[in-house]
Amino acid sequence: MRICGVELKGGEAIISLLxxxxxxxxxxxxxxxxxxxxxxSNTTTIKEFHFAFHKLMEDYHVDEIAIIAREQKGKQAGSATSFKMEAAIEITDKPVAIITPLAIKEQLKRNPPLVEFDSLELKRVQRSAFEVAYVHHNHHIFGKA
Incomplete structure (x- = not known):
């Protein structure tokens, strides 16, 4: 199974494949x-984002997508652009899971990866995307997100 973890920050979708x-x-x-x-962004740029993202999912044979949930209100609220990106990602025939930061933290505490992040061939900015993909897979194994 191949999972794509996604962290949405402002107008950027940071991904990690697992x-x-x-x-x-x-x-x-x-x-x-x-x-x-x-x-x-206008309709054209959102369609271009949707096409590019899903073309990557197709090219890399991704089975499922896991996205880190963002707050909808308050100081830590996600931007309008990030919610547009989330909607564009969710328009797919692949399963998409939205996982809260608290659930990620709890799952990582219970079942941490058996490898140090620094030993993976990922950029530091991809850490949260990697973690959501890892936690999503653990949900399949342990039944908890």
Missing amino acids: NYEGETFNVPACRQISFTLSAN
Whole structure:
């Protein structure tokens, strides 16, 4: 199973792919680690983002997508652009899970990865995207997100 973890920050979607075979995982190389969308996006740019994101999912044979949930109100609220990006990502035939930061933190505490993040071939900015993909897979194993 191949999972794409997504962290939406402002107008950027940061991704990390995670490939599972049995009980082991690896982080496959990917031609792109992020997608951007300007704050003044119009219908055309959103369609372009949707196409580019889902083309990457198709090219890398991604089975499921896991997105880190953002607050809708208050100081920590996600931007309008990030919610547009989320909607564009969710328009797919692949399963999409939205996982809260609290659920990610709790799952990582219960079942931490057996490898140090620094030893993975990922950029530091991809850490949260990797973690949501890892937690999503654990949900399949342990039944808790």
